Amino acid sequence: MTRINRVKREVIRYIFLFIGSIIAAVGLEIFLVPNNIIDGGVIGISIIASYLTGVPLSVYIIVLNLPFLIFGYKQIGKTFVFSSLFAIISLSFWVSVFHPIPGLTNDILLAAVFGGIVLGIGVGLIIRNSGSLDGTEMVAIVFNKRTSFSVGEIVMFFNLFILSSAGLVFGWDRAMYSLLAYFIAFKVIDVTIEGLNEEKAAIIVSDNSYEIAEAILARLGRGVTFLEGKGGFSKEPKTIIYSVITRLEIAKLKAIVYEIDENAFLTINDVFDVMGGKQKKRAIH
Template sequence: MVHKHRKITPAEFLMRFLLITVGAVLAGTALEVFLVNNTIIDGGITGVSIVLAKVTKMPLGIFLFVINLPFLFIGYKQVGKTFAFSSLYGIVVLSVTTTLMHHWKPVTDEKILAVLFGGLLLGFGVGIVLRAGGSTDGAEILAILISKKTNIPVGQIILGINVVIFIVAGFILGWDSAMYSIFTFYIASKVMDIVVEGLNESKSVTIISKEYEEISQAIMDRLGRSTTYIYAKGGYSQEDTQMIYCVVTRLEVAKLKAVVQDIDRRAFIAIEHVSDVSGGNFSKKSIH
């Protein structure tokens, strides 16, 4: 049986491009109003574009658009047309924004303030674009494709690309600028993660205990979270048992540990980060 892809509704389409527009404008504002004029760069294609704009004295928007185009073409072929078109729109808006703001004076000449506020605004803007299903930097597409060929995690590839960019920037723009840029990139990355994943990020929890029934019931009663049993067999004891699996928010982890250890202090608890949760019934049940 072939399942048809659900078509995006006009309202969803409009909301997606509205969010990408807002995010790209915020990112462009961060670049021109805080970072570029203070000789602070970002990572990825944006960082390369800023270095070239500084060297050639040409508008940043030209390089943002031209350098990203080949990666968008590759993305269209390999990653998907929806992502490619959403990213193309985001990059166009980012390029236009930086071009229109090219002659604006920086809000501050203090490097630390530029790093803090520029990083915050840039991370917030890029995070909105990513959450809407687009991108403002072709380096992410390149990293995805390299990862498919080499099995190296995407995050490590992006880190490697940015290390090279910051080293090159150090030679061209000066090491002070390169070091400020590293902190800007770090701040932007953390803010971006918060926007994409949300402040109330989720954790998946696996619990192994002989008291699995009592623990499962306690989690449902005291945390209001549903649980799932997964059949397991002890490698050493060869005994059949049930593992408990559930998803909780970051703020509920400590309470969950206390609930489990109240019942079985020797219970095995494994906690992993969950980048996104959808479907099912993740919302809390009312606790009476």
């Protein structure tokens, strides 16, 4: 990759970090904060601290994240930390801009649902472009390397404590709405990162591999790759088919495979990013 292309790629990445922070700020200040609904992580702590002290939320978002950023710089690396710092500063700015604007709704359920959706889109864009708004994630990444707990489990532990604290400050009904908003945001983050049209990787082991491959090419228009393998029991060589399809093509692929070989072994797995190559081909490669 040339220097110009690298610079262009970095500029685009920071633009998406900036856009993500704007969207996240809308979710917070237009939906969640006016209705005393919090998010998890440092943002959730910041909302509670701002409510109790009267200090602007934008200040706490930066101040409370700084120790985690310093910790992350030493333990994880500067690229991720600099991206996160940019996103956090941008979020803090836009939170202060949107703060004087009245909330869009006083209906707590609507605020939780739409706040979670909007916040999830913003955070998802930031994570997709190698950033983070939550310093606790950096701690979770480090602890994940040193313990048997996953990053998700460690973050969930932090968030359960934070959301429980919301019950003591705002009331338990707000804590339950906060949990709803957090769950919605969590799911929307996944969709934003992975996309709605998830690709699937199919692996097919059959004695009729070439015939199946030709049928996939002719009837699905999907490219295939042959992998050479060996049966664990029979020790005989096997030609394995690898192909990437959409989830809408799964049923048709199964029909093609088992129409040709009812004893074929077929596995289908999620694929979240497909880069390079040609997915539509007319010749076996």
